[in-house]
Amino acid sequence: MDIRDIARLSGYSLGTVSRVLNDNPGVSDRARERVLQVVRDVGYEPNTNARHLKMRGRSSSYAIIVKGMQNMLFTDIIEKAEGLFAQADEEVRVHFVDEDADEAARAAHLDKVRHPKGFLFLGGTPRHFIEGLSEISVPCVLLTNTAADWGLDTLSSFTTDDASAAESVIDYLWEMGHCRIGVIGGNWVSEVSARRLEGVERAFRARGVTFDRERSYEPCRFSMDEGYQATMRLLARSGDLTAIFALGDVIALGALRAISDQGYRVPADISLVGFDGLDVSQYCVPRLSTVRQDTGLLARRGVEALMAAVEGRGTPAHEFVPFRLLRRESVLALRM
CATH class of the missing domain: 3.40.50.2300 (Response regulator)
Structure with a gap:
């Protein structure tokens, strides 16, 4: 026993x-x-x-x-x-x-x-x-x-290879026709989020485009509330985005609510991708596209x-x- x-x-x-x-x-x-x-x-x-x-x-x-x-x-x-x-x-x-x-x-x-x-x-x-x-x-x-x-x-x-994983998200969004992409979460000081942001920039450079940090990136901590607030700030200054990449699923969950509160729909108006592959990501509406960490x-x-x-x-x-x-x-x- x-x-x-x-x-x-x-x-x-x-x-x-x-x-x-x-x-x-x-x-x-x-x-x-x-x-x-x-x-x-x-x-x-x-x-x-x-x-x-x-x-x-x-x-x-x-x-x-x-x-x-x-x-x-x-x-x-x-x-x-x-x-x-x-x-x-x-x-x-x-x-x-x-x-x-x-x-x-x-x-x-x-x-x-x-x-x-x-x-x-x-x-x-x-x-x-x-x-x-x-x-x-x-x-x-x-x-x-x-x-x-x-x-x-x-x-x-x-x-996880954070940079490669983030790059794969941008590749996916680009493949789906999105080029006006916003990013929320983390900051350039935190090593993990910085690597994910480096992956984002690498994917843009591969297409001959520079990722506009000032306009298209909003830092925040990894929580639903912070994700909500960051999305509200991002949409206020960049209302033409067609997709948002959240550097964590918990951030994406907050973003999902913020997008709705602004009168938009996911994915009809704004597509959304998370990162982590948390169990909760498959139960939200719509089910969240995300990077699953093993x-x-x-x-x-x-x-x-x-x-x-x-x-x-x-x-x-x-x-x-x-x-x-x-x-x-x-x-x-x-x-x-």
């Missing part, structure tokens, strides 16, 4: 069961009671080796450091990562930091007071890692950003690399995980 059996008998995912057994937040009372009832019924006992390590004063758990509080993509990755740790009979604790906070400094503090086996970072700022990674004494792996050019030979990273593969690569590093196996690696452009209902082909 192991945690996978508890998940099967309770009807909940491995990630949910792991959170219940580790007494982590983010679980409904109903789910917690159901899992604990199954645990009592079958007489399941958590890993005794973990308890032994705790008695010796050394933590037996891994730590996930999450950059930002409202990132739905990260929520999906967390769930999958927790399940993978649970399959390996490993405990994991999740720690959130603000979008503007220093995630490396937070990890260095946790390293000193909690002594985790290793850190899995969801999101990260280059400067924070370059300045603070040396203060962390355990292995670290970064997801959703690449550290390939940071000069850190102890940090692995796994992410969160399952991202989680697997990250967890496997981190556990291998803790066990002294393998060397740091940097890898792009494949993406898919999902062509759904939110883009209209213009008559050529």
Whole structure:
């Protein structure tokens, strides 16, 4: 009997069961009671080796450091990562930091007071890692950003090729007859959004056109409200756009409402494309065309690399995980 059996008998995912057994937040009372009832019924006992390590004063758990509080993509990755740790009979604790906070400094503090086996970072700022990674004494792996050019030979990273993915969106819109394209989300300072914007500009240059940042781009944070406000600002100064590319699905959801509130329809008047491939994107009306990041593969690569590093196996690696452009209902082909 192991945690996978508890998940099967309770009807909940491995990630949910792991959170219940580790007494982590983010679980409904109903789910917690159901899992604990199954645990009592079958007489399941958590890993005794973990308890032994705790008695010796050394933590037996891994730590996930999450950059930002409202990132739905990260929520999906967390769930999958927790399940993978649970399959390996490993405990994991999740720690959130603000979008503007220093995630490396937070990890260095946790390293000193909690002594985790290793850190899995969801999101990260280059400067924070370059300045603070040396203060962390355990292995670290970064997801959703690449550290390939940071000069850190102890940090692995796994992410989507953001520039190529964004370029594929513009290629798609152009193929559908759109050349007056607006972009919302992120900023030129954030490395992830900057790479996506570079992909946008690259796609325009390939057609002999310069992307007009001043007129056609509106920065914002990754939230529905920010996406709504950014779209309102963009439409106010660029009312002739036929398509909008949102650098995140949550931004696109806000944009969808803003477009409607301005009296336009998606896609009849303005086509809309997101980025991330969140589950919610297939349930909005119309279904959102988007870039799907492979969160399952991202989680697997990250967890496997981190556990291998803790066990002294393998060397740091940097890898792009494949993406898919999902062509759904939110883009209209213009008559050529």
